[in-house]
Amino acid sequence: ETGVTQTPRHLVMGMTNKKSLKCEQHLGHNAMYWYKQSAKKPLELMFVYNFKEQTENNSVPSRFSPECPNSSHLFLHLHTLQPEDSALYLCASSQGTGLQVEQYFGPGTRLTVT
């Protein structure tokens, strides 16, 4: 276990549904990240939070809405998604966002949009 947990592990939702992904880190880190991992494509960074403040939004559509209430928790709120949004969504955390900090990943949420 890496100290980063994600729930749910699997999620199937329709295009009109609203759902949320949750990430929690037990490592005392102050930075958290959302990544999208699609089949046969590299991991894509979506959002970065440092000390609860969003520091990076990598041109992510507004149907994905992140929330970081504290340094230990990160949410990804989903609404009116498209089938192409089906992917593995990975959360990561790190101690700071410096050049050499190691990011610890959770197991991911496998999302299927029908």
Add this chain to the structure above:
Amino acid sequence: GESVGLHLPTLSVQEGDNSIINCAYSNSASDYFIWYKQESGKGPQFIIDIRSNMDKRQGQRVTVLLNKTVKHLSLQIAATQPGDSAVYFCAERDQAGTALIFGKGTTLSVSS
């Protein structure tokens, strides 16, 4: 644009062999490189990293080599074991960026 890629999507080896996984990167300003391992049903796990001021770094059974001249990174796994079967990603970051830029991954299959 910046991109990091791998030469081969799959690699199959016999248990006990040495494995070499390659990665090419395009951003000459990249200063830091990491190899990750992702097993089925799990998130990526850090293996080893290297700064651009180094050519080689060794860990336990793993060695990373960096050739800045041709912008090439490789991961060598000694005495490969079935437990090494996974997808391996290289990633890079430059001084200006927070984000890691990942390659597509190489699936390593180890047979007994």
